[in-house]
Amino acid sequence: DxxxxxxxxxxxxxxxxxxxxxxxxxxxxxxxxxxKWQWANGFYLVGEGRPVTRPSLDPSRINSLGCLHFVTEACRTFHTLNSxxxxxxxxxxxxxxxxxxxxxxxxxxxxxxxxxxxxxxxxxxxxxxxxxxxxxxxxxxxxxxxxxxxxxxxxxxxxxxxxxxxxxxxxxxxxxxxxxxxxxxxxxxxxxxxxxxxxxxxxxxxxxxxxxxxxxxxGRIPVPGRTFYLSGDGKLVDNRNKVARGSRTYTNRLSPTSHSDSSLAVQSGLPAAPPRDTKGTYLDWTSAPLTRPLDVVGAPRVTLRVHSPKAERAQDSGDAADKLVLFAKLYDVAPDGTRTLVRRLVAPVRVPDVTRSFTVTLPGIVHRYRPGHRLSFVIAASDDAYFGNRGVKPVTVISNEDELHSLQLPTVD
Incomplete structure (x- = not known):
C-alpha cells in the first residue's frame, strides 16, 4: 500500500x-x-463463541461447512487439521x-x-x-x-x-x-x-x-557455530572423538507423555504446569557442567538419524499422518538437577524420510547457561500441545563413527 x-x-x-x-x-x-491444536483450537473456539459473547452479530452467516464465523477455506483448514x-x-x-x-x-x-x-x-x-x-x-x-x-x-x-x-x-x-x-x-x-x-x-x-x-x-543474527555431539552413552560431548558407541530406544504411547506449553493457562491467568517428560518416551543427551557462561543467541540446529521400522513401513502410505513425529528441545539443568525447558519452546518434526538423516532448526532463543549448569538436548515422542504419532512407533538412535549426530549452537561472547 x-x-x-x-x-x-x-x-x-x-x-x-x-x-x-x-x-x-x-x-x-x-x-x-x-x-498445534492447543493454540489453533483456542482461536477457533473464540471465533465460534461469538453468538454467546457477541449476540448482536448476524446469526445467518453460516457457511456450507457449518462454521459460524470463519470463511469456508479457514473452516476447511480447521477441519482438516483436527481430522x-x-x-x-x-x-x-x-x-x-x-x-x-x-x-x-x-x-x-x-x-x-x-x-x-x-x-x-x-x-x-x-x-x-x-x-x-x-x-x-x-x-x-x-x-x-x-x-x-x-x-x-x-x-x-x-x-x-x-x-x-x-x-x-x-x-x-x-x-x-x-x-x-x-x-x-x-x-x-x-x-x-x-x-x-x-x-x-x-x-x-x-x-x-x-x-x-x-x-x-x-550487526547480524548469530548463526550456529559451536558444535556438540550426541554420544551413545547419553552424553553431549564437545569433540567427535569422545562419542561412545551405543544405541538407545524410546517408544511413544497412544496419549501424550510430554508437556511443554501452558500458554493458554498463562493467557487466562491460571497456574502453568511445569514441563515434563515421561520415562521411556524420550531420549536425552547432557553435557558436562560448564566452566564458563554459554550465551546462545539464535536458532540451534541438530542433525539426526533415527531408526524406526514401523515408521519406515508406514511413511509412504500417501497420508502424511503416517510419517514419524518427534519433538526436539533444549533444557538447562541446574547443579541441583532442576531442569528448565528454555522458554517452553519445542521443535515439532514430521520426519520426511526415516531412512535418511535430517536436520532440525529449533526455535530461536536468547539464553545464558551459567557456569556449573549443563546443557541437555531432548527428543520426545509427544507433546500435549500438539497432535502426535498415528500408532505406536518405537525409535532407536545409534551412535558410532558412521552415524554421528550433532547439535550446533549460535553463541556470542
Missing amino acids: HRLDALVPMITWHDLAYSLSPNNAVGGRGVPGVF GSYPAGRTARLLAFARSVSPVSYLHRVKAPTLLVQGQSDTLFNLNEATATYRALSAQGTPVKMIWQSSGHSSGPTAPATGELDLSKGNLETSYVGRRVLAWFDRHLRKRTHVDTGPAFAYHRDWVTDPDRAYATA
Whole structure:
C-alpha cells in the first residue's frame, strides 16, 4: 500500500502454515507439519463463541461447512487439521490457503522500511517467524532491522524495568524498545533523515538487570557455530572423538507423555504446569557442567538419524499422518538437577524420510547457561500441545563413527 511509509510489526507471523502446523525439519516444506491444536483450537473456539459473547452479530452467516464465523477455506483448514489425516491433495490446498494469508506470500511487495519486534516467550509465533521475514526483506533491499524483546504471546507481564515496551504504561520514551520505535517513525515517517535508528539487530538478555545494558546489539543474527555431539552413552560431548558407541530406544504411547506449553493457562491467568517428560518416551543427551557462561543467541540446529521400522513401513502410505513425529528441545539443568525447558519452546518434526538423516532448526532463543549448569538436548515422542504419532512407533538412535549426530549452537561472547 503506497500510503504506508513505515512499519513496526510486533510479535506476528511469517507463515501461518508454520505457525499452526510447524515442521522444523529443514527441507520438510512439502510435508505437513505437526498440528498445534492447543493454540489453533483456542482461536477457533473464540471465533465460534461469538453468538454467546457477541449476540448482536448476524446469526445467518453460516457457511456450507457449518462454521459460524470463519470463511469456508479457514473452516476447511480447521477441519482438516483436527481430522488427524493429511492426504497429499487436501493438505496441499490447506498449506496454500495458510500461506495466502501470510506475509510470506506478499513480502516481495513490501518496500516500506520495517522494524520487526518479536518476543522470546512466544510458542505461537516464535523468533524464527520474524527471522524469516527479516531475511526476505533484507535480501530484496527493503530497509529492515529487528529487535527480540523478552515478552510475547506466552509470557505474563512485560519487563519495563529492563527496557521492555509496555504501551499500557505509556513508556514509549523511557523504554529501549519504545525509543527504537519512535526513532524509526521519526526517520521514516517524519522524514528526519538525521535520526539514528539503531543497530541492525538487538536482543533482550534476561540475565542482565541493568536497564541500560539489558539489550545487546549486533550487526547480524548469530548463526550456529559451536558444535556438540550426541554420544551413545547419553552424553553431549564437545569433540567427535569422545562419542561412545551405543544405541538407545524410546517408544511413544497412544496419549501424550510430554508437556511443554501452558500458554493458554498463562493467557487466562491460571497456574502453568511445569514441563515434563515421561520415562521411556524420550531420549536425552547432557553435557558436562560448564566452566564458563554459554550465551546462545539464535536458532540451534541438530542433525539426526533415527531408526524406526514401523515408521519406515508406514511413511509412504500417501497420508502424511503416517510419517514419524518427534519433538526436539533444549533444557538447562541446574547443579541441583532442576531442569528448565528454555522458554517452553519445542521443535515439532514430521520426519520426511526415516531412512535418511535430517536436520532440525529449533526455535530461536536468547539464553545464558551459567557456569556449573549443563546443557541437555531432548527428543520426545509427544507433546500435549500438539497432535502426535498415528500408532505406536518405537525409535532407536545409534551412535558410532558412521552415524554421528550433532547439535550446533549460535553463541556470542
